[in-house]
Amino acid sequence: MRAEIITIGDEILIGQIVDTNSAYISTELNKIGIQVYQITSIQDDRSHILAALSNAMNRVDIVLVTGGLGPTKDDITKQCFCEFFEDTLVENTQVLAHIKNIFSKYIKREPLPANLSQAQVPTKAKVLFNNHGTAPGMWMEKKDTVFVSMPGVPYEMKGLMQQEVLPGIINRFNRPYIFHKTLLTYGLGESAIADRIEDWEEALPDNIKLAYLPSLGRVRLRLSSKGPDKFLLRQAVNGQMEHLRSMLEDIAVGYEDETSVTQKIGGYLLEKGKTLSLAESCTGGALAQEITQHAGASAFYRGSVIPYATELKTSILGVEAHLIEKHNVVSIPVAEAMAVQATKVFASDYAIATTGIAGPDKGDGVDEVGTVCIAIATPKGVISEKFLFGAVRERVIKKSVNKAFEMLLKEISKN
């Protein structure tokens, strides 16, 4: 069972927005055993939309289309669906009532003709109710291929996927089971890993696929398999994964699951009734932002200070000035003092501190660009490490964030 995602909208093709919808849709389809065979992004252009629909029909069983359903003239997906399915538009009274309700309740003005026209749907379409917006989704079929049209606005699309599209696909198709398991490793390059596991990789059964995913100091190793029997599939992949992990025990840091590292940290802290604070210098809020993006952070996260200017490390956090003078602001003693002081200032059990040179300029530091010191204060003491994360600012910050959470998780999970 294969799917194609078609995103319609000039804004993706001129680079004005990054397409995040496709990753979401792919993840959700994978969970129910549908393989995404291709993602195609095209403009709001009639002949190109028609060609893309027609090509996709020859490649896959399910075509999920996003975008081009707005009330303005540049949005033409619905007209193209009519042409492709040789159909005409008709007003749907349920959608019409929904649009009027949204306008009277939230927008507080009379809908315009363009707004009301969003209630027009192809006669052959099964209308999918969009409770987050005015544009309905549409489910149509041609030559055994299912075509679904959804708005491109991410939260409207997500609502439709969960409430209408995924249940519809589950109901309509017999699907195999897809299982991925990903091992996280740190400290060895992909080719060195490949060399170490070569014999095992050669002997992998045909239905299990290995992928190397290198990124910012980590290599993730993903095993994937697909088949009708969920139990056998999981057993086979888990067996191979155990074997793989045993060969990489020195660099393995755990399995990747849908829970992010910060969610795992939150889970541990909540379970143990402990709290966290942050003292971020070179990461400049990136750690806090990762923590607070998840609901429920206030139950364990006390707060942060970002003492970007050096003297604030003393005035706000209470790091002794002589420490900074003696060791330099980017140093293990200063990172450790920042972490310990954060636990005091914020009355938290744990704290992360970062101090470093994100670059591209050295600033007033004596160290190389990319030098970062990370310290973790715990109820049992403080640990720290100095890193060299390269010269690209964005990567230095991201690697620091990854490493800091990895270090914290390790400390929390062993206490």
Added chain:
Amino acid sequence: MRAEIITIGDEILIGQIVDTNSAYISTELNKIGIQVYQITSIQDDRSHILAALSNAMNRVDIVLVTGGLGPTKDDITKQCFCEFFEDTLVENTQVLAHIKNIFSKYIKREPLPANLSQAQVPTKAKVLFNNHGTAPGMWMEKKDTVFVSMPGVPYEMKGLMQQEVLPGIINRFNRPYIFHKTLLTYGLGESAIADRIEDWEEALPDNIKLAYLPSLGRVRLRLSSKGPDKFLLRQAVNGQMEHLRSMLEDIAVGYEDETSVTQKIGGYLLEKGKTLSLAESCTGGALAQEITQHAGASAFYRGSVIPYATELKTSILGVEAHLIEKHNVVSIPVAEAMAVQATKVFASDYAIATTGIAGPDKGDGVDEVGTVCIAIATPKGVISEKFLFGAVRERVIKKSVNKAFEMLLKEISKN
């Protein structure tokens, strides 16, 4: 002149990563007058790669391929290029020396055979030097279509684009000029805007295209045009844009350019020798992260406090406890006090403060989820506003960030 981007790699199709490369490539191609006609994401699968190359050749003049160039067995792009171009691989001595140099200098071990095999390139390829990694880029041509292969690692791809691919395209093709100009508006929906500007939109000349880009409380209106004469093109688009803006003066907040709002803020502050600090509660570090992601932030950004727990607003920032008791923590007086206190604690000229309920739970607040108070302290006083940003946590945070920077920029630019 049209281009297609083909991204190769299972990780995009199973939703494990979001494809950010395509937005970057699209933006860069647009700048030099190349229109991206389609973006296609496919798996590391031989027959699918060959079909995609062949289909793209029939659609466009330039095909930029990313991914599948790693040293491991799952990467097969180079083999597919050989098959597509009926070519064979040969060792490139310059690339070989580069690989050996990277290993001796950075990785500090002997390269493995798999690493050395990255120096193998098709005999017909023009090799593009990748100074950020071991996999070279390749430039090949077939039936007047240019095919370029680049690694999928974003910073390697970006280096190749800037140093090799864009100069190569500029040199190889006569290109038209493409010009976009985007007006930012706030406070009116897209259909209401469309209704107001209907007559003007109908009368737009054929070579100027209007797009509506609604997002998180803003609608951006983009005018695009393409043609041989840069001067005439800019004049035509600018003239139409002036007309458009005059019809929307009440909701227009400015033009979008490549400088982000935070870069503009940084520019103003530097120019005036002023400084900024932040007191973020509900935005939880998202403001700081936006500011510090750009190099040079330390020249104007003093630091932040994130007093996530209510009592920290008093203990760290010095907001009087009776204010919080009397007005509630999510209130205009508390937001204003946070901003004013931040300018004192951080010795900054300006400060932004946010306090709100990001949701999805109400917490201990008495206000509705999505209620956010934002205050801006300036050398001339403090301004503030209370908002209702809906019930989706991620959107509440993003809308708060957008609004806070918009308010700050307005204050800075008028002083």
